[in-house]
Amino acid sequence: MSKRLEKTNSIIQAVLSVLATEGTQKLSMRKVAEQLNMTLSNLQYYYKDKDQLLVAAVAYFFKLCQEDVEQTWTELKDHKDLSLEEFVRGMLALLLVGPESQERFLLFKEIRSLALRNEELQRAMDQYYTDYCDWFVTLWSAFSSQPESIVALLVPYTEGYGIVGNTLPLEREQLIDLLTPIILKLK
Amino acid sequence: MSKRLEKTNSIIQAVLSVLATEGTQKLSMRKVAEQLNMTLSNLQYYYKDKDQLLVAAVAYFFKLCQEDVEQTWTELKDHKDLSLEEFVRGMLALLLVGPESQERFLLFKEIRSLALRNEELQRAMDQYYTDYCDWFVTLWSAFSSQPESIVALLVPYTEGYGIVGNTLPLEREQLIDLLTPIILKLK
DNA sequence: ACAAAATTAGGTCAATTGACCTAATTTTTC
DNA sequence: GAAAAATTAGGTCAATTGACCTAATTTTGT
Numbered sequence: 001m002s003k004r005l006e007k008t009n010s011i012i013q014a015v016l017s018v019l020a021t022e023g024t025q026k027l028s029m030r031k032v033a034e035q036l037n038m039t040l041s042n043l044q045y046y047y048k049d050k051d052q053l054l055v056a057a058v059a060y061f062f063k064l065c066q067e068d069v070e071q072t073w074t075e076l077k078d079h080k081d082l083s084l085e086e087f088v089r090g091m092l093a094l095l096l097v098g099p100e101s102q103e104r105f106l107l108f109k110e111i112r113s114l115a116l117r118n119e120e121l122q123r124a125m126d127q128y129y130t131d132y133c134d135w136f137v138t139l140w141s142a143f144s145s146q147p148e149s150i151v152a153l154l155v156p157y158t159e160g161y162g163i164v165g166n167t168l169p170l171e172r173e174q175l176i177d178l179l180t181p182i183i184l185k186l187k
Numbered sequence: 188m189s190k191r192l193e194k195t196n197s198i199i200q201a202v203l204s205v206l207a208t209e210g211t212q213k214l215s216m217r218k219v220a221e222q223l224n225m226t227l228s229n230l231q232y233y234y235k236d237k238d239q240l241l242v243a244a245v246a247y248f249f250k251l252c253q254e255d256v257e258q259t260w261t262e263l264k265d266h267k268d269l270s271l272e273e274f275v276r277g278m279l280a281l282l283l284v285g286p287e288s289q290e291r292f293l294l295f296k297e298i299r300s301l302a303l304r305n306e307e308l309q310r311a312m313d314q315y316y317t318d319y320c321d322w323f324v325t326l327w328s329a330f331s332s333q334p335e336s337i338v339a340l341l342v343p344y345t346e347g348y349g350i351v352g353n354t355l356p357l358e359r360e361q362l363i364d365l366l367t368p369i370i371l372k373l374k
Numbered sequence: 375a376c377a378a379a380a381t382t383a384g385g386t387c388a389a390t391t392g393a394c395c396t397a398a399t400t401t402t403t404c
Numbered sequence: 405g406a407a408a409a410a411t412t413a414g415g416t417c418a419a420t421t422g423a424c425c426t427a428a429t430t431t432t433g434t
Contacts, residue, residue: 003432007380023304025212028421041425042381050422106303112350113300117210129354137356148356149365155355157340160347163299167316169324170339178336182369190402190410215391228395229411237392380431386424394416401410 008046008056011036015057019110020103029053051120058111058121062128065104066135069094073139084143088183092176095158096165105162129155149186195233195243198223202244206297207290216240238305245298245308249315252291256319260326271330275370279363282345283352292349316342336373 014035018027029050033043047053076082076090097105115121133151140147161175170178201222205214216237220230234240259281269277284292302308320338327334344366357365 003380024300025304029423030421039382039384041383044423045380048423109299109303112296113211113303116296116300117212126354129351133354133356152355152357152362152365153344156347156351157344158347159350160343160345163346164316164320164343167313167320168339168342169320169335175339178339194410216393217391226412226414228413231393232410235393376434378431378433380429382429383427385426388423389421391418391420393418396415397413399410399412401408403408404406 004046009060011038011043011046011053012057012060015053016061016107019057020107024110024113051118054114054118055120055124058114058124061107061111062124066132069132069136085180085184087143088180089176092179092183095154096161096172096175097158108162144187146186150183153182153186191233196247198225198230198233198240199244199247202240203248203294206244207294211297211300238307241301241305242307242311245301245311248294248298249311252315253318256322260322263326272367272371274330275367276363279366279370282341283348283359283362284345295349331374333373337370340370340373 011032014032015027018031018035022031029043030040032053033040036043047056072091072094076087079087082090111121111125115125133155136151136155137147140150144150157179165172168175198219201219202214205218205222209218216230216234217227219240220227223230234243263274263278266274298308299312302312320342323338323342324334327337331337348362352359355362
């Protein structure tokens with residue numbers, strides 16, 4: 001990894017850190033530089049304006065998420081002794097993020113908030129979700145003849161769960177019990 | 188309705204209008220006053236700071252939504268001649284909002300963005316969703332013995348659909364075809 | 375050692391914003 | 405018609421922010 005790449009990565013991590021701890025409204029170039037013990041000038045040497053910084057940070061974040069899902073998928077797949085049902089339950093447990101992934105989901109919310117009035121970010125997010133769905137379809141196609149249905153069910157559901165999950169009349173475990181047979185029937 | 192109430196209502200409508208057209212970041216006391224052809228001083232005569240204004244606006248918005256929901260409730264009640272399947276399909280068609288309800292959904296997103304770093308608004312939203320789920324459970328309990336499951340399925344799904352609905356591998360009609368039998372099986 | 379890359383220091387500038395304030399005037403209410 | 409409520413006018417003040425700039429210095433790669 002080139003020095004420049006190392007640096008831009010650390011910058012972007014600082015952006016995400018500020019975003020997670022203080023939110024969109026308080027995210028400024030100065031604050032990011034401060035967190036890195038870096039000069040504002042130097043930060044601007046790498047990202048000449050805030051927009052470029054945000055776009056880069058969002059791209060980085062999406063890449064991280066995709067890698068996470070990919071890793072869990074292969075881990076579950078390597079578990080040859082898992083039944084299909086156990087596999088589905090494992091995926092659901094991953095997707096219906098509990099309090100452990102709170103920060104990540106908080107970041108999702110902040111980024112959504114940023115993208116709301118930023119066309120470039122909006123496009124980037126749409127692209128991310130499209131790619132994510134495509135990829136997810138190919139994964140499920142190993143188990144089902146209608147992977148599109150599974151994806152079209154799971155992706156919006158997990159998004160929505162992150163928003164209203166704590167106000168539902170069922171607990172997370174019950175949701176997994178509810179969803180698992182539905183997925184299994186989409187063979 | 189008292190004069191004061193009329194005025195505060197018009198103020199709050201202006202807040203929502205600015206929120207819908209320009210978004211959270213560009214919402215300022217001055218802009219709201221400007222939209223009302225009102226002095227900043229006068230606006231501050233009614234709401235002494237921005238927080239009070241936001242809290243009032245969000246409460247108003249939720250009340251509107253609740254009223255909508257209530258109206259749909261009575262409309263559904265009057266339609267006694269619908270088959271269960273038609274009923275479910277109709278409900279799904281309503282919930283999977285198309286471009287027609289864009290503005291309302293945009294407002295939802297903006298308010299979510301506001302609430303992200305405002306505990307009072309956060310509590311208000313949670314309360315709104317909880318009430319909404321309760322109401323929805325009572326509605327479905329007329330058709331199913333597990334209305335909680337239906338609600339726990341539909342509410343997050345429709346939330347998520349509003350976010351990622353346009354990037355899914357299935358069209359809206361196909362989604363309704365997919366979801367209807369799932370709901371019908373939860374009897 | 376030399377050139378390029380990275381970094382610091384230190385600034386300017388215009389714009390926005392929330393929070394305050396007072397005095398005068400108009401409108402409403404009773 | 406008098407008191408209360410609503411409204412205007414006009415301001416101040418401190419803080420933040422993004423964007424921009426230049427000159428000097430240090431670090432790194434080769």
